[in-house]
Amino acid sequence: MSAPVRGGGRGEGGRGRGEGGRGPGRGPSNRDRRPTVDPARFAAYEAIAAVHRDDAYANLVLPHILTDRDVRGRDAAFATELTYGTLRSLGTLDAIIAHTAGREVDRIDPPARDALRLGAYQILNMRVPAHAAVSSTVDLVRIVAPGATGFANAVLREITTRDLDAWVEELAPAYETDPIGNLALTNSHPQWIVRAFQEALGGSLEETSRLLIEDNQAPSVVLCARPGRVDAVDLAEEVGGSPGAFSPYAVYLPGGAPGDLAAIRHGRAHVQDEGSQLVAAALVDAPIEGDDTRWLDLCAGPGGKAGLLGALAAQRGAHLTAVEVTEHRAGLVSKAVAGYPVTVLHTDGRNVGRETDLPEQGFDRVLVDAPCTGLGALRRRPEARWRRQPSDLPPLTKLQRELLTAALRAVRPGGLVGYVTCSPHTVETHVSVTEGTRRADIEVDFVDARPLLPAGMPGLGTGPTVQLWPHRHGTDAMFLAVLRRTS
Numbered sequence: 149m150s151a152p153v154r155g156g157g158r159g160e161g162g163r164g165r166g167e168g169g170r171g172p173g174r175g176p177s178n179r180d181r182r183p184t185v186d187p188a189r190f191a192a193y194e195a196i197a198a199v200h201r202d203d204a205y206a207n208l209v210l211p212h213i214l215t216d217r218d219v220r221g222r223d224a225a226f227a228t229e230l231t232y233g234t235l236r237s238l239g240t241l242d243a244i245i246a247h248t249a250g251r252e253v254d255r256i257d258p259p260a261r262d263a264l265r266l267g268a269y270q271i272l273n274m275r276v277p278a279h280a281a282v283s284s285t286v287d288l289v290r291i292v293a294p295g296a297t298g299f300a301n302a303v304l305r306e307i308t309t310r311d312l313d314a315w316v317e318e319l320a321p322a323y324e325t326d327p328i329g330n331l332a333l334t335n336s337h338p339q340w341i342v343r344a345f346q347e348a349l350g351g352s353l354e355e356t357s358r359l360l361i362e363d364n365q366a367p368s369v370v371l372c373a374r375p376g377r378v379d380a381v382d383l384a385e386e387v388g389g390s391p392g393a394f395s396p397y398a399v400y401l402p403g404g405a406p407g408d409l410a411a412i413r414h415g416r417a418h419v420q421d422e423g424s425q426l427v428a429a430a431l432v433d434a435p436i437e438g439d440d441t442r443w444l445d446l447c448a449g450p451g452g453k454a455g456l457l458g459a460l461a462a463q464r465g466a467h468l469t470a471v472e473v474t475e476h477r478a479g480l481v482s483k484a485v486a487g488y489p490v491t492v493l494h495t496d497g498r499n500v501g502r503e504t505d506l507p508e509q510g511f512d513r514v515l516v517d518a519p520c521t522g523l524g525a526l527r528r529r530p531e532a533r534w535r536r537q538p539s540d541l542p543p544l545t546k547l548q549r550e551l552l553t554a555a556l557r558a559v560r561p562g563g564l565v566g567y568v569t570c571s572p573h574t575v576e577t578h579v580s581v582t583e584g585t586r587r588a589d590i591e592v593d594f595v596d597a598r599p600l601l602p603a604g605m606p607g608l609g610t611g612p613t614v615q616l617w618p619h620r621h622g623t624d625a626m627f628l629a630v631l632r633r634t635s
């Protein structure tokens with residue numbers, strides 16, 4: 149058992165173990181030495197500090213920081229891996245830091261805490277030599293939390309005494325007695341999320357473990373080749389990618405900045421997870437009797453699915469109404485559907501029957517891509533798992549049910565509603581579907597969604613709903629229920 153390190157706490161002077169040792173004979177004193185940190189590490193620090201201080205999103209804030217600080221090429225790649233990896237691994241890193249510091253991490257000053265997390269990640273998860281990780285992090289602390297330099301030095305040195313596996317072995321509860329606690333610490337996920345995944349996976353801890361591992365991998369960028377504008381095989385050749393495994397529109401991009409691609413700039417393709425493509429296409433491919441020209445996307449922002457639905461509507465002689473409650477996002481939808489037969493409405497999707505453009509029984513197919521916790525896309529949003537709380541569920545599920553009820557009022561008898569979430573949490577999937585349907589007091593049948601997905605797609609369960617998974621399908625964990633209004 150290692151001894152905890154003193155200093156570095158909120159309001160402490162930080163002259164703990166390891167500090168004060170810098171005398172003339174051992175290098176310049178703190179006062180003499182002008183601290184410098186390489187721009188890549190400082191950029192990662194700034195991004196992580198913004199995430200924790202300002203509730204920023206790493207994928208939005210980091211590119212600006214890299215541009216402002218002129219961090220490019222390999223340095224930018226290093227900063228990105230360091231930022232995203234540290235955020236994903238926060239649970240494990242914090243347990244190790246708390247142990248070595250002898251206090252909970254929320255009792256360490258935020259700047260020192262974020263610097264320690266970056267240092268610990270470099271020591272334990274990257275191929276950065278330990279001495280370089282320690283000294284560069286201490287240099288960083290000297291700038292952002294000067295009082296905690298010695299404390300940080302001592303904590304980091306302690307962390308270098310073991311590798312990641314050894315720390316996890318020491319700190320994680322035994323799998324046999326506390327499997328959820330063990331998986332949570334080992335794979336850096338909050339316990340409530342591990343529990344929710346386990347329930348959605350029918351109780352299988354083995355599959356839960358595989359999902360958690362997959363959640364910690366950076367996902368590849370996927371393009372959607374817009375039908376009618378470009379074929380996926382041609383697009384793959386154009387961008388040096390490969391056609392998707394399941395969606396006929398998907399192209400896997402081998403790294404790089406997708407915004408630079410001519411196909412995106414010219415509206416022939418957009419960035420979209422393969423699972424999102426599959427569930428949107430499944431709804432409009434489901435057999436229907438009678439009219440099939442009036443489609444509705446009730447939660448359209450920022451417009452990924454509306455872009456694909458708009459392209460398919462153009463091919464099939466249909467018209468899409470795309471509803472979005474947030475003004476900014478409604479603007480993004482308008483851009484995403486430019487040139488397609490789509491009307492964008494900036495309004496609340498629950499206004500069905502209260503607005504001329506949203507008549508009751510006025511649509512043949514309705515998509516409800518409901519606002520949700522996003523627990524199925526944790527691979528893409530490294531900070532999301534720590535920001536989300538169980539208390540987010542009640543307001544979200546209330547909204548999901550109200551939107552599903554509105555969708556059932558908007559669809560004509562015989563028409564179809566697709567209810568989609570990018571969360572596998574059963575409260576947002578099965579329970580919201582059951583409750584939303586019950587409250588609508590409209591008769592519906594479940595349509596088996598499995599045959600609406602590409603033939604041969606494995607692991608689709610027993611139906612009638614479909615749950616996609618990162619570890620089974622390489623997609624986000626999208627849920628799809630297809631309902632046919634019968635009266």
Ligand SMILES: C[S@@+](CC[C@H](N)C(=O)[O-])C[C@H]1O[C@@H](n2cnc3c(N)ncnc32)[C@H](O)[C@@H]1O
Pocket residue numbers: 424446447448449450451452453454471472473474477495496497498517518519520547
């Ligand atoms: C999961 S996102 C939809 C993603 C979108 N379908 C796509 O593929 O890009 C949910 C969207 O619903 C919007 N939203 C939330 N409440 C709404 C409401 N009451 N009516 C309409 N849209 C709503 C959110 O602003 C958000 O843009």
